[in-house]
Amino acid sequence: MGKLYIVATPIGNLGDISFRALEILKTVDTIACEDTRHSMKLLNHYGIKKPLISCRSQNEAHIAVKISELLDSGQDIAYVSDAGTPGLSDPGNKLVQVVRSEGFEVIPIPGVSAFAAIISIAGNSGKSVTFDGLNPKTG
Numbered sequence: 594m595g596k597l598y599i600v601a602t603p604i605g606n607l608g609d610i611s612f613r614a615l616e617i618l619k620t621v622d623t624i625a626c627e628d629t630r631h632s633m634k635l636l637n638h639y640g641i642k643k644p645l646i647s648c649r650s651q652n653e654a655h656i657a658v659k660i661s662e663l664l665d666s667g668q669d670i671a672y673v674s675d676a677g678t679p680g681l682s683d684p685g686n687k688l689v690q691v692v693r694s695e696g697f698e699v700i701p702i703p704g705v706s707a708f709a710a711i712i713s714i715a716g717n718s719g720k721s722v723t724f725d726g727l728n729p730k731t732g
Contacts, residue, residue, distance in 0.1 A: 595664035
């Protein structure tokens with residue numbers, strides 16, 4: 594049985610990717626991407642050549658079934674969104690739900706977090722913070 598890795602990717606600066614994330618992307622059999630064109634910039638920058646599967650919000654439920662089949666055949670799969678952590682204001686939730694319900698292991702590979710970055714410079718002396726998602730792209 595294969596494993597699904599949920600891999601955080603850089604937010605803007607390609608140098609912000611973790612060594613562990615690069616190792617996973619280099620060793621998995623296939624990489625599922627929110628947008629393959631966007632992910633190719635990162636993969637090309639680091640010389641990573643793997644088969645890609647488009648897994649965006651519009652086809653996530655359907656592609657999750659295909660990914661489960663690949664996992665069942667023994668393939669390891671990484672999932673990346675365009676920037677940041679999949680499932681956190683990005684696609685990935687449906688994929689994780691389907692794969693977990695099929696009994697496959699889902700492993701988070703942490704990395705850059707826009708939320709943590711903004712909190713680190715906010716000067717907030719309180720111990721609690723509420724995150725209610727990102728603002729919509731359009732008004």
